[in-house]
Amino acid sequence: MSATVEAAARAIRVSGGASRAAWIDAPGVARIDRVSIPEPGEREVRVRLEGSGVCGSNVPVWEGRQWFSYPLEAGAPGHEGWGVIDAVGESVHDFTVGDRVAALTYHAFAEHDLAAHDSVVRLPPELASVELPGEPLGCAMNIFARSDIRAEHTVAVVGIGFLGALLTQLASRAGARVIAISRRQFALDVARSCGAHETIAMDDHARIIERVRSLTGGEGCERVIEAVGMQWPLDIAGELTRIRGRLIIAGFHQDGARQVNMQLWNWRGLDVINAHERDPRAYVKGMRAAVSAVASGALDPSPLYTHRFPLDRLGDALEAARTRPDGFLKALVVT
Ligand SMILES: [Zn+2]
Numbered sequence: 001m002s003a004t005v006e007a008a009a010r011a012i013r014v015s016g017g018a019s020r021a022a023w024i025d026a027p028g029v030a031r032i033d034r035v036s037i038p039e040p041g042e043r044e045v046r047v048r049l050e051g052s053g054v055c056g057s058n059v060p061v062w063e064g065r066q067w068f069s070y071p072l073e074a075g076a077p078g079h080e081g082w083g084v085i086d087a088v089g090e091s092v093h094d095f096t097v098g099d100r101v102a103a104l105t106y107h108a109f110a111e112h113d114l115a116a117h118d119s120v121v122r123l124p125p126e127l128a129s130v131e132l133p134g135e136p137l138g139c140a141m142n143i144f145a146r147s148d149i150r151a152e153h154t155v156a157v158v159g160i161g162f163l164g165a166l167l168t169q170l171a172s173r174a175g176a177r178v179i180a181i182s183r184r185q186f187a188l189d190v191a192r193s194c195g196a197h198e199t200i201a202m203d204d205h206a207r208i209i210e211r212v213r214s215l216t217g218g219e220g221c222e223r224v225i226e227a228v229g230m231q232w233p234l235d236i237a238g239e240l241t242r243i244r245g246r247l248i249i250a251g252f253h254q255d256g257a258r259q260v261n262m263q264l265w266n267w268r269g270l271d272v273i274n275a276h277e278r279d280p281r282a283y284v285k286g287m288r289a290a291v292s293a294v295a296s297g298a299l300d301p302s303p304l305y306t307h308r309f310p311l312d313r314l315g316d317a318l319e320a321a322r323t324r325p326d327g328f329l330k331a332l333v334v335t
Helices: 001-009 058-062 134-147 162-173 187-192 207-214 232-238 262-268 280-296 310-321
Strands: 019-026 029-035 045-055 083-088 100-103 112-116 120-124 154-158 177-180 198-201 219-225 239-249 271-274 309-312 331-334
Touching: 001 029, 019 271, 019 310, 029 187, 029 310, 058 309, 058 310, 100 134, 100 280, 120 280, 134 239, 134 280, 154 162, 154 232, 162 177, 162 187, 177 187, 177 207, 187 198, 198 207, 207 219, 207 232, 219 232, 232 239, 232 262, 232 309, 239 262, 309 310, 310 331
Parallel strands: 154 177, 154 219, 177 198, 219 239, 239 271, 309 331
Antiparallel strands: 019 029, 045 083, 045 112, 045 331, 083 100, 100 120
């Protein structure tokens, strides 16, 4: 992480500099400014970014919380960038100028960002024109791996946002039968196009449970992935998991404590997996798996990028991620 801090320190604001970066000055306030082009450290590469995904985790800092301090660093909190390497540090031998890569960086709402050489994944030639925000795709791959989904399984995905849609693709292409559950009709349509066999509107608790029971011979699902990050969907997810099944928590539950029906979890002997990774090496491993999956066709995120904004409209992109207008799954900021 120290390389990141150094990178931020080097990306100082200068007037008339040769690179542009977005700055979040205050909650709800973004602007573009010039910065000097950062020089890569010994084990870093510099990426001329083509774009970055906008993450749900960017929303709290955009809305404002007491514990954030503003302005943020240039390009923060973009962490889903991809682009072309245009400079390498002197000890970097695994990448060269011109390599097109996905990178785990922390200031990617910008034209340039620096990445540790081991946080970068090369994109193969067949993906030459593919937009590839590595981190969220890697996240989906890691969750999928920890879900241990097999062809004979029935898998319920509770919550069809970008992540839920990716997991629907991965599970259905692995041969599993997928039941997608979401509030939004648009999202249920997306889930169908991602291979879901059944879709259920997330409206009535008892009705959802009844429907899943009838689809599974009364047993429930071998795997249930909760991808919302709220209390009620977590409650539903537990109810839908069969005895000895696996409940995978992929939603972010970071806005407060949750209650769980321990009596039910305990009685059914559920395996409960909190599937988010924290180690950057795990992220990069997931990103490598994602690049392979996109190249092989096991994962096709392109139709799921529903909104694109130029860098100087970062504020609109974050606002779209915050309000999630009808038809929204994922925004990209492109430079
Ligand atoms: Zn992200």
